[in-house]
Amino acid sequence: MDRVRVRFAPSPTGLPHVGNIRTALFNYLFARHHQGTFVFRIEDTDRSRFVEGAIEKLTSALEWVGIEIDEGYSAGGKFGPYLQSRRLDLYEDIASQMIAKGKAYVCNCSVQRLEQLRAEQKKAKLNPKYDGHCRHKNIPFKGLEQxxxxxxxxxxxxxxxxxxxxNDKLRGEITFDNRQLDDIxxxxxxxxxxxxxxxxxxxxxxxxxxxxxxxxFISSTPKHVHLYNALDWTAPEFIHLPIxxxxxxKRLSKRDGSVYIGQYREMGILPSALRNFLAxxxxxxxxxxxxxxxxxxIERFSISGITIHPAIFDLDKLIWINSQYIASLPGEELFNLAEPFMRSAGIDTSDIDLPYAEQAFDLLKSRLPTLQDAPERVGYFFHPPEQYEQEGWEKxxxxxxxxxxxxSSFIENLKSLDCWNRDTVESCLRETAESLKVKPSILIHAARISVTGMTTGPGLFDILNLLGKEQVVSRMEKAIKKIAEQV
Known part of the structure; x- marks a missing residue:
């Protein structure tokens, strides 16, 4: 195999979405697997649909997902420029050569004529296509500007x-009838x-x-192959990825996740998880x-592993994959990643003790689907609960x-502890329950919701140990006052 060179060539007509970033990733993995080159090219020739800022968002999305540009827009290279609007001289030269060889021609059919032609073909139930009206008129080409x-x-x-x-590398040979193709x-x-x-x-x-x-693009490829043949060029290999x-x-819509790839960053999906999911x-x-x-x-990627069957976008699976990546992170790194979400939720992180935050996230990381869930799931480590789960509070x-x-008995026994750690706190609770002749679980559930405002989470004794005596006692006393107001 010649040295692999692939390209990701989006049009800057909108925001980068699941489909085109998946395409970029497959190209990147294939190139890296074969020690090849990943080229990033911008196809901006449709000026009517150009969206300001779209190129920058495409570049940012690639960088965030971890796709490194070897050559192309923003990276440079010997085959540039990599913005099609800056390559017009080349297209003019090739078009001129094709006209001179009879492979292309100038057409001055009016919009009205073309619309009438399409209407007549539709009425006759014919495949709409140009009828070659100007093919032999030999209208002179006076340059692109003319x-x-x-x-x-x-x-x-x-x-x-x-x-x-x-030949499609996934589907084998694909054949089209030339009579169905157009003078594009x-x-x-x-x-x-x-x-x-x-x-x-x-x-x-x-x-x-x-x-x-x-x-x-399967139906567009025969047109491209005809152009390669007309120019006596060798066509590249074609691989058409599944929808x-x-x-x-049904075709993925904005409601399903095909919108701006940045939405996943905003909802707290890690780039490594999204990359894994898209792959x-x-x-x-x-x-x-x-x-x-x-x-x-990169090591495992191969064209043989690509299916021709539709790929199903399952948001639940993406979140599950994300939770696996979150669970594998050290607490300190996870806190740093989650801190912007904490601040957005109104949690002041400016004076937080880093070792304390690291321990809190280590306790909770196996229970975090996304970074966006951090304020709710981890927030009680950084401030007392402002409200309690209603159903859990009642039960x-x-x-x-x-x-x-x-x-109250548990609080008094906690206050008397000289040594505060997980084991002493657990012993205190169980001894309190035994003296009160109640099941420890009753006290465990009551203490959990009093201290965290929630009914689920890490082990209660791990939570109490990390929060410390002062916080635990204060929160439980607050809960007792609330109980007194409601009974």
Whole structure:
């Protein structure tokens, strides 16, 4: 195999989403697996759909997910520029050569004529396509800048008979009838090339060896192969990735997660988790693993592992994968990652003791689906609960006879402890329960919700030990006052 060169070539027409970042990741893993080159190219020739700031957001999304750009926009390289709007001279030169060889022609059909043609074809139930009206008119080409004055475009003189076959590395040979194909527009009246034309020209001059993209391009590829043939160029290998569907087996929409990739960062998904999840959208390793870091993904990635069947976007699975990555982090690192979410929730982290925060997150990390859950799940380590889970409060406090007495006795026994650690606190609770002749579980549940405001969490004695005597006593006394107000 020649040295692998792949490209991620998005159009800056919106925000980066699951589909195009998945495509970028597959290209990147393939390139890295073969010690190849990952090229980042911007296809910005559709000026009517250009979105200001989209390029920067694409670049930021790649960086956040951990995809390193070897060559291309923002990285440079010997095949630049990597912004198609800065390559117009090259497209003009190739278009001129094609016209001179009879492989392309200038077309000045009016919009009205084209609309009438489509309407007639639709009425006759024919495949809508250009009828070649200008193919033999030999309208002179006066340069890209003159196209708008000529009210003209440049079209490809596509083969009109026979078939075109190309090989898809996943699907094998795919064949199209040339009679169903069109004399596609290569250069528009505004002087900018179309996607189909610029895509082929750039892939050739950038020495792209493999084109890995979504399967919506399967029907466009015969047009590209015809262009390669017309220019006597060797076409790259084609790999069309499976479509991504939601859990209802419908095309992924904004409601399902196809919106801006930054939303996952905002909801507290780790980039390593998102990368892992996206890698499994249409690919699986031979070892049938689910949790893989970047090094493992690169080692295991292969085209043979890509399926042709639709990939299902399962948000629950993404959150589960994220929880596995969170659980593996050291407490200090996790706190640093979660701190912005804590501050956004109104928790003052400016004076927090780092070793204390590290221990708190070590206790809770196996219970954190996302970083966004940190304020609710870990918050009680940094401030007393402002409210209590209603159902739990009623069940563990209000419906328990003499609960105030139980908690008061426990408080007094805690105050008398000379040594405060997990074991002494547990012994104190169990001895208190025994003296009161109640099950320890009654006191455990009452103490948990009094101190944390919640009914679930890490082991109670780990929580009490970390909070310390002063906080535990203060919070339980506050709970007793609340009980007195309600009974």
């Amino acid at each position: 196209l708008s004055q000529q009210n003209a475009v440049i079209r490809f003189a596509a083969p009109q008979e026979g078939q075109i076959t190309y 527009v290569l250069v528009k009246a505004d002087g900018f090339p179309t996607y189909n034309f610029a895509n082929v020209v750039d892939d050739h001059f950038m020495n792209i060896t493999h084109v890995m993209r979504g399967d919506e 991504i569907l939601n859990q209802q087996k 499994l959208l249409g690919w699986s390793p031979k070892q049938n693993e689910e949790i893989m870091d970047m090094k493992q993904l 563990r406090i209000l419906k328990v006879d003499h609960v105030q007495t139980y908690l």
